[in-house]
Amino acid sequence: MDVYDSLxxxxxxxxxxxxxAYCFAGVAxxxxxxxxxxxxxxxxxxxxFPITFYLPPLPSLIMLAGIYYGAQYGGxxxxxxxxxxxxxxxAVTCLDGYPMTRQGRAGxxxxxxxxxxxxxxxVGTLLIALAGPPLGEWALAFGxxxxxxLMLMGLVGSAVLTQGDAAKGLAMVVLGLLIGVVGTDVNSGxxxxxxxxxxxxxxxGFTVLAVGLFAVAEIxxxxxxxxxQGAFTGKLSQLMPTARDLKASFWPAxxxxxxxxxxxxxxxxxxxxxxxxxxxxEKKLARDPARFGNGAIEGVAxxxxxxxAAAQTSFIPTLTLGIPGTAVMTLMLAAxxxxxxxxxxxxxxxxxxLFWGIVASMWIGNLMLLVLNLPLVGVWVRLLSVxxxxxxxxxxxxxxxxxxxxxxxxxxxxxxxFAGVLGYVLVKLECEPAPLLLGYVLGxxxxxxxxxxxxxxxxDPAVFFTRPISLVxxxxxxxxxxLMVKGFRRSG
Amino acid sequence: xxxxxxxxxxxxxxxxxxxxxxAGRVYPIGSAMHMGPGYxxxxxxxxxxxxxxxxxxxxxxxxxWERIVWGWKPLAWITASMLLxxxxxxxxxxxxxxxxxxxxxxxxxxxxxxxEVLLLTxxxxxxxxxxxxxxxxxPYRLFTY
Numbered sequence: 001m002d003v004y005d006s007l008x009x010x011x012x013x014x015x016x017x018x019x020x021a022y023c024f025a026g027v028a029x030x031x032x033x034x035x036x037x038x039x040x041x042x043x044x045x046x047x048x049f050p051i052t053f054y055l056p057p058l059p060s061l062i063m064l065a066g067i068y069y070g071a072q073y074g075g076x077x078x079x080x081x082x083x084x085x086x087x088x089x090x091a092v093t094c095l096d097g098y099p100m101t102r103q104g105r106a107g108x109x110x111x112x113x114x115x116x117x118x119x120x121x122x123v124g125t126l127l128i129a130l131a132g133p134p135l136g137e138w139a140l141a142f143g144x145x146x147x148x149x150l151m152l153m154g155l156v157g158s159a160v161l162t163q164g165d166a167a168k169g170l171a172m173v174v175l176g177l178l179i180g181v182v183g184t185d186v187n188s189g190x191x192x193x194x195x196x197x198x199x200x201x202x203x204x205g206f207t208v209l210a211v212g213l214f215a216v217a218e219i220x221x222x223x224x225x226x227x228x229q230g231a232f233t234g235k236l237s238q239l240m241p242t243a244r245d246l247k248a249s250f251w252p253a254x255x256x257x258x259x260x261x262x263x264x265x266x267x268x269x270x271x272x273x274x275x276x277x278x279x280x281x282e283k284k285l286a287r288d289p290a291r292f293g294n295g296a297i298e299g300v301a302x303x304x305x306x307x308x309a310a311a312q313t314s315f316i317p318t319l320t321l322g323i324p325g326t327a328v329m330t331l332m333l334a335a336x337x338x339x340x341x342x343x344x345x346x347x348x349x350x351x352x353x354l355f356w357g358i359v360a361s362m363w364i365g366n367l368m369l370l371v372l373n374l375p376l377v378g379v380w381v382r383l384l385s386v387x388x389x390x391x392x393x394x395x396x397x398x399x400x401x402x403x404x405x406x407x408x409x410x411x412x413x414x415x416x417x418f419a420g421v422l423g424y425v426l427v428k429l430e431c432e433p434a435p436l437l438l439g440y441v442l443g444x445x446x447x448x449x450x451x452x453x454x455x456x457x458x459x460d461p462a463v464f465f466t467r468p469i470s471l472v473x474x475x476x477x478x479x480x481x482x483l484m485v486k487g488f489r490r491s492g
Numbered sequence: 493x494x495x496x497x498x499x500x501x502x503x504x505x506x507x508x509x510x511x512x513x514x515a516g517r518v519y520p521i522g523s524a525m526h527m528g529p530g531y532x533x534x535x536x537x538x539x540x541x542x543x544x545x546x547x548x549x550x551x552x553x554x555x556x557w558e559r560i561v562w563g564w565k566p567l568a569w570i571t572a573s574m575l576l577x578x579x580x581x582x583x584x585x586x587x588x589x590x591x592x593x594x595x596x597x598x599x600x601x602x603x604x605x606x607x608e609v610l611l612l613t614x615x616x617x618x619x620x621x622x623x624x625x626x627x628x629x630x631p632y633r634l635f636t637y
Binding site: 185221397400401408421430 | 526605
């Protein structure tokens with residue numbers, strides 16, 4: 001099957017009424033939570049998790065993906081209008097977006113952000129379609145040793161590249177791997193670390209961990225700091241950007257797309273870093289860098305294109321190799337596992353309608369966002385005035401019901417409350433929870449591959465270094481570790 | 493005198509690693525070729541202790557010994573609201589559980605406005621009952637006697 005046939009299959013699937021409806025629900029919900037202060041896509045996807053059990057795999061993945069890139073759009077709206085980034089990825093957009101609003105050019109900034117995002121989203125989708133099959137074909141030759149090395153590289157990479165401290169990132173990965181051990185061991189059938197609690201024999205639920213570590217901890221952090229709040233008092237006039245605006249933002253959007261696409265594939269970086277990098281590069285390239293920070297339209301177009309492109313291309317390693325790079329992708333991967341789809345290169349050959357359906361739905365979703373955002377921006381603006389003190393009790397309510405719904409068991413709610421305390425303490429100690437979640441999801445797979453590889457090699461660990469592909473992954477992992485230790489020498 | 497956050501983090505990691513090792517002693521380690529259920533967690537526990545020690549000791553070379561301000565109050569209220577929900581839900585039903593959970597959670601906020609919280613509780617109870625019980629048909633009772 002070549003790319004055209006595959007894309008045709010994807011569009012065929014994605015254009016079914018049910019999938020269109022879930023795609024729309026996803027992007028609308030994503031935009032909503034992107035606009036609402038203090039609620040991120042991680043929280044929302046974690047909360048919607050239990051509901052997706054009742055859906056077939058494709059619609060639920062389409063919806064979850066829609067929430068993710070929808071939130072990038074929504075985040076841009078609040079950044080531009082009230083100088084309040086709904087998502088970390090759109091923090092950079094504030095720098096020039098908000099000054100444009102104060103100059104009365106809010107409409108142009110919003111339209112530029114939407115158009116640049118749409119353009120980047122299209123390119124990103126195309127990249128997935130082009131890069132997916134060769135990557136997947138290459139990965140089909142992987143044995144357990146290659147998979148183990150690849151996962152090790154992904155985990156170490158995300159631990160080191162996630163903002164913050166690399167040593168703590170590694171410790172968080174190991175902690176996540178340990179949490180993943182809890183429950184019944186598939187090989188021997190023995191129950192590990194359950195301490196005679198019957199609910200723990202199936203392991204600690206993904207919803208419990210994700211909602212606790214991210215949603216609950218995030219609420220407490222928000223309440224402790226100044227409660228996020230913003231209100232847009234200005235008037236929105238003239239949505240369409242002028243021809244001059246369009247011309248000025250064309251190349252920045254293109255460069256931003258390239259930067260975002262690159263960063264999206266790397267583990268642990270994702271949209272936040274890419275939008276920052278895109279902004280810095282535009283500032284360097286500009287003839288008059290002083291304009292940046294004072295309402296330069298390039299400073300809106302480039303980061304918005306970058307974060308959306310990264311949001312799309314981060315699906316590449318997740319869908320083709322089964323290795324997620326960011327916390328949100330970890331959620332996507334866990335959703336696939338929970339739906340009975342084993343992530344990896346075989347998804348493309350065994351379930352082409354799933355892979356290509358998701359890819360096609362992303363393009364459709366981006367189109368929906370363009371239509372949704374330009375005319376409906378007034379509605380979103382009004383939502384900005386919802387005070388946080390009304391929002392967070394409702395979010396806690398969703399956390400409770402969502403966790404209870406997984407097994408109809410209060411123990412999951414208790415565990416989630418405990419995970420919330422753990423998440424809060426860890427964030428306070430400046431330990432990023434994202435690598436922990438990644439370790440937790442990949443842990444059981446990694447143990448399985450390690451065992452199989454060692455069994456095949458008769459207990460000789462050299463197998464990871466004698467097989468060429470595995471060797472490449474191992475060398476890359478070592479390189480990252482060496483660079484990390486060197487970095488400490490310099491800073492310490 | 494207060495502790496560096498990295499010292500606390502390192503100690504926490506060491507304790508968890510030590511716990512994983514000591515609680516995991518009952519699981520057979522096996523050999524490198526035939527790994528038992530205890531092999532992987534033992535490696536991880538040891539690794540976590542090493543990383544914890546590195547993180548903790550590193551702190552003594554740095555000078556970022558600032559005080560950490562803990563937001564115990566919001567944390568306690570939010571945690572309590574979730575625990576109460578878990579306790580009340582199977583015993584009294586969805587509405588009583590939410591009617592307790594929502595005001596307790598709201599108490600975590602900076603300003604607690606009684607009338608607003610009351611309204612919010614009523615609205616969210618109606619919403620949850622309508623969406624989860626009637627629309628999504630989750631097997632919950634609104635009230636249990």
